[in-house]
Amino acid sequence: MLKLGIPKGSLENATIELFKKSGWKISVSSRSYFPMVDDEEIRCTLARAQEMSRFVEMGRLDAGLTGKDWVLENGSDIVVVQDLVYSKTSASPARWVLVVTEDSPIRRLEDLKGKKIFTELVNFTRKYFAKRKINVDVEFSWGATEGKVIEGLADAIVEVTETGSTLRANGLRIVEELMQTNTQLIANHEAYRDPWKKEKIEQISLLLQGALRAEGMVGLKMNVPANDLKSVMEILPSITAPTIANLFQSDWFSVETIISEKIVRELIPQLLKRGAVGIIEYPLNKVI
């Protein structure tokens, strides 16, 4: 049986949703610490993203999903099986940034010499400054980190943000980006040497990727007269070859392809111009 760690808290719902699209139903009960999963070969455990890599490293879990940031913070010696770019809300990557108040005299990293920095990411931050030979005082912050620099209790903070708009709205300024992070599927070294566990982890990895890719892809289907087929095919992206079939007793073709959802809004006006009609777009669960 594979002991798999599911991140608790802010990533929890997004992760469970992703597994659902991938083919596993995980259900979390408020009364149990072990989420149920409809696969007898997997045993799920909820753990905080901050702690996941430690549990995987020490072998209490065979594999788990967590953030690259916390893998680095913990300095865990584990296998990174797959980067999985998804997050709770936006499409922007999460970034750890060094932040001060708008009116702070601190403009560059060097200005922090001798100053007090609060962050949840203490080890990473210390290493970051040590490498640059800047002597700073990094203190661990128990959440609500932003407040500390606003109140003047800290000179700077290192905090995670996606777009930075909340920081700006609170009158804060980003001095430097320290790291971009994303979710990772990680595994314990020993577990990953076990052939059965490795295959199971890779099955999960394959289907999670298939579901993630489907999030950005759609199916597009249209009818095209024979004369316009070439012109239409020219602008259809060719990730995989489109499926083409004759319409019953006519010289029209049915054309069907899988494309990135992002370009649909640009593509459709052009397809219309080139003679395609009856264009429909349909959703996908997985693209492998």
Add this chain to the structure above:
Amino acid sequence: MLKLGIPKGSLENATIELFKKSGWKISVSSRSYFPMVDDEEIRCTLARAQEMSRFVEMGRLDAGLTGKDWVLENGSDIVVVQDLVYSKTSASPARWVLVVTEDSPIRRLEDLKGKKIFTELVNFTRKYFAKRKINVDVEFSWGATEGKVIEGLADAIVEVTETGSTLRANGLRIVEELMQTNTQLIANHEAYRDPWKKEKIEQISLLLQGALRAEGMVGLKMNVPANDLKSVMEILPSITAPTIANLFQSDWFSVETIISEKIVRELIPQLLKRGAVGIIEYPLNKVI
């Protein structure tokens, strides 16, 4: 860059959902007044439906979505690019109606002569009565309008409703319907003369319509033996020609078509009787 107004409040979620189906991800943060959108050519701004047409008219916004009712109320000189029939809850069109209590002696518009009407739609209501040469006293109401006529503070109100069932439940009676309303995509005259902006607005219009149309449509696919093909085709609605293909090494056909979701429940029992098997229905994102 196109400055686009998104209606805040009751239409907000439905609008964002519609844009998502159309191909744009808009995300609203509780800490920022500017929703993010994944299109560098658009800058979204939240504005109340009541005020949208004023901002579009004065050019602070190039285009926006709002209700026809508020365009008329504001008397704004703007371009109506497209009517978009969707609402927060039901499929019934929203109507502004003149409402009195069940036991009121007011039966016809003429009975309102000299009476006090409260409404959020003051200008429209005044014009409506002026055109009919009925002298009434129309006062602006700060929401909770129903309460005023129930409490006897107003003789009548002009209020918006979809099905009228809430009004009836509160012991109120509709005297007359003054206007039907729906959402509209509107644009500033000057912006709409700019070719780039016009094309951008029309792209949005095209895809919003495609997504709206898809809401009422589904894909239907079935297998039909050669002998029954003609009989099945007779009852298949022909919005666009169905796609027909031979099944591999057999004399069966695969038939696929796009139809209104509303008729599926009537159509399926008939298709079964005429020999179709393996009928499946699948969802659509867009129908252009």
Add this chain to the structure above:
Amino acid sequence: MLKLGIPKGSLENATIELFKKSGWKISVSSRSYFPMVDDEEIRCTLARAQEMSRFVEMGRLDAGLTGKDWVLENGSDIVVVQDLVYSKTSASPARWVLVVTEDSPIRRLEDLKGKKIFTELVNFTRKYFAKRKINVDVEFSWGATEGKVIEGLADAIVEVTETGSTLRANGLRIVEELMQTNTQLIANHEAYRDPWKKEKIEQISLLLQGALRAEGMVGLKMNVPANDLKSVMEILPSITAPTIANLFQSDWFSVETIISEKIVRELIPQLLKRGAVGIIEYPLNKVI
């Protein structure tokens, strides 16, 4: 017009969702006892699952959805049109079980002789013990039944559960399963003899089943080179014959089939090995 009962409470949302997938939009207003439905031939009424079969039996409703458990409890003389296996949360069937505390001396049904049992299912439980000639005192419980055996107010309870995990978490033990239950579409005998009503009820039954079946099924589409077609077809489940078509000007085939969602996660790795590429999975609304 068909008078149809919709179960109120825990099954309400799941039922309305199922009808939506089946092609009927039912909307419940907090201000009206009659849900609206977009079918002029149906008049919906909300009623508790516990009471539904009584109203159907006495003819105040023509048909309704309720649990098999409450049909048996009420001993109602009605037509069971169709078993519909769905529930509010899980895929496990709901079971009525006899439950005691973990440290209770009661191990078998016989140990209950002379004991006090609390349950909402009084008649069924009494008959169950009477048939086994065990003399017990069955009392009606007003909800919160679990609490009574934990507090020592009851010696045992008969309660409904899906997975039993909540019972275990509360330190309770299942002694015996008395019945499995599921949702049923039931009809009044007289109404079911009326040809028009019967056809309407069967239309509903057909489409509810189609929507339910679709919940566990997905469409799978892939491209396969001619050489690998046989090998791929060998492992594709054959519920209905797959649709196969030539790709335009190539010796590749497009293969499309409907399969159970449960096996997708096992099937995809094998399909890849056998030469399929561009595998996509898409959702279904109905499978008839």
Add this chain to the structure above:
Amino acid sequence: MLKLGIPKGSLENATIELFKKSGWKISVSSRSYFPMVDDEEIRCTLARAQEMSRFVEMGRLDAGLTGKDWVLENGSDIVVVQDLVYSKTSASPARWVLVVTEDSPIRRLEDLKGKKIFTELVNFTRKYFAKRKINVDVEFSWGATEGKVIEGLADAIVEVTETGSTLRANGLRIVEELMQTNTQLIANHEAYRDPWKKEKIEQISLLLQGALRAEGMVGLKMNVPANDLKSVMEILPSITAPTIANLFQSDWFSVETIISEKIVRELIPQLLKRGAVGIIEYPLNKVI
């Protein structure tokens, strides 16, 4: 130790609040079925008001608080120690009433002959009609009773109400009041014969009454010149003799009394006219 039942649900918070004013802190945890109480001689158990008298009668509880209505419905043979008039919201007594729709032809009890009545109070209602020799069909209703008569599923219902305003708002009419009810402290016969238990129950009864009485009473204190003392004393209610003391080195008196809060708003303007000054009102916890 005294086994005391606390009513769960709608009366729960009001009861716990009353015990707090009486001198006992009861705290209910969502994780335990046994509320904690800061008195080692009492063990609290939560039970539904509907079932309380059955548990007290069979001796699983020594005493409990419940409604007079449910004592009568269950026909329980217990000791009524004390009537306690308090409720969840209003000061009006709760009444069980027979209710029909406004337009129902039913005007008097006799009109119900052969009709279907739904109620949660089945036994009481059956006896009520049997005593009046009116043959009706009384069925048990699983909550949401009002809905049944509105929907036409029942001809009449017997339901509890305080002011009747909700019934009227739903278009219902009261035909007759069947019973007034209030909370009661009840005891098991055997427990009440045990001298220690009896004294404990009476201590609880005494202090609950003291706290209830205080809810309607306030302390009133004022300064009065010697000349006006008689005039002021004439209008001061004399539940208990007021406390009067000389003010230090003056011919003024301090007058203090306990009066019903209801008359304060009428009394104060009069006291001012008769010469009292520096009037203050202060709250009370208990009045014995």
Add this chain to the structure above:
Amino acid sequence: MLKLGIPKGSLENATIELFKKSGWKISVSSRSYFPMVDDEEIRCTLARAQEMSRFVEMGRLDAGLTGKDWVLENGSDIVVVQDLVYSKTSASPARWVLVVTEDSPIRRLEDLKGKKIFTELVNFTRKYFAKRKINVDVEFSWGATEGKVIEGLADAIVEVTETGSTLRANGLRIVEELMQTNTQLIANHEAYRDPWKKEKIEQISLLLQGALRAEGMVGLKMNVPANDLKSVMEILPSITAPTIANLFQSDWFSVETIISEKIVRELIPQLLKRGAVGIIEYPLNKVI
């Protein structure tokens, strides 16, 4: 009967609480527009603070509570019976202020010439600028006013604030305070000439003031040895003469007085130094 208007919305709970302390229980039901009050001589009606003075002026209400700001905005000709200083949250008076963004070039009122101001208080604002002969464009704002100036849709806004901290937190700057406001008990001129109505309104006014005054006052009681009595009396504020009594069979005195709660925290340390012991403070409901 006196028709009394209770302000709906942000002041609603504070007003009902104040009436409760004054001796009237008002209860608002979500199903009725008429709050119930336990005084047969009063009929309460909920109305928005913005509209109250209009209803009082036109005689649909005899009296009501509302804000001075809305009385001025509406220019209503009514009797101001009493200023009542209370608010939903803080002790700071509410102020209407002219607000711009921090980086706006607008520093003085004069800088607004030709600019666009949005506010809910249109009339008052227009008069304010007209009196100063500054030509501005004042537009009505439908709530969320702050957002407009942040988004750049307005050049300035006139908004209400208590402490200004929210404005600062959103990066806004106050240019000028236009008005301070507070709650007022107002009456219709004609109603106030009716002797019975006038007396009733004044009874309400007297008791509301008594309850408001009590909010800032407490009772203080202490024991003082004969020798220290003079010294203690010197620092006791003398709103009303303190009540002094001999302790039983001793040369100690009991001293009791009513003082402002605000000075208690300063007074107690001094009383201890001057020999007072057993100091207690108790709450008051009313101080007349």
Add this chain to the structure above:
Amino acid sequence: MLKLGIPKGSLENATIELFKKSGWKISVSSRSYFPMVDDEEIRCTLARAQEMSRFVEMGRLDAGLTGKDWVLENGSDIVVVQDLVYSKTSASPARWVLVVTEDSPIRRLEDLKGKKIFTELVNFTRKYFAKRKINVDVEFSWGATEGKVIEGLADAIVEVTETGSTLRANGLRIVEELMQTNTQLIANHEAYRDPWKKEKIEQISLLLQGALRAEGMVGLKMNVPANDLKSVMEILPSITAPTIANLFQSDWFSVETIISEKIVRELIPQLLKRGAVGIIEYPLNKVI
């Protein structure tokens, strides 16, 4: 000005409530990090209890309220001005306990040799075991500590509890109590040497204690006939001498005293037996 730290989170409301009873109104806005307080000599700052002593030690705050546990954990060199026993819910003192699962073989501290302990109180726990020369591996836990031992991720945890009932409900067992904790008012050494700041801190301390003591105390007043006075006085607790006064023109006495609320429920039945009548109990704000 005194910079005072208020604990954020679980103690926040209880602390603000306590300050209110003590005479200071603190109001927290969701938009500002600085709570307002109605004392110009104090500037409040919200800080987490875990971090408070660090900010006080480094002088960013002059004084603050926090838990003794976190003072010890941080090893902060500060002045403990006053222990203040209050908590968010119960009257039981909070305890940090070493906890294992019920079926764990760990029975004594010694059994933990070489095991993994998770806790939020890392430093304290390490010192505790070091002093007993037991070699354990203590790791920092990010909240949800209980889950780790239940999931088997930790061998034991050190967690805070009041009654232990939640632990038991989750199937956990307490091995040893490591520390009892309570709230403390702490001060910075240098600030405490400043005479003005010291006096201000002590004023706060005095009034917080006065308010806390009042929570468990009530005023009791009764009328007693001269003959029974001695008998009544015998059982009245004598914290401070009761106040006794003659009732006007009678041989009855008014007796008033301050007693612990806990004994009222026992005392009142006895006072009645000894002849006291008209007993009232009233609440207190402060007892100094």
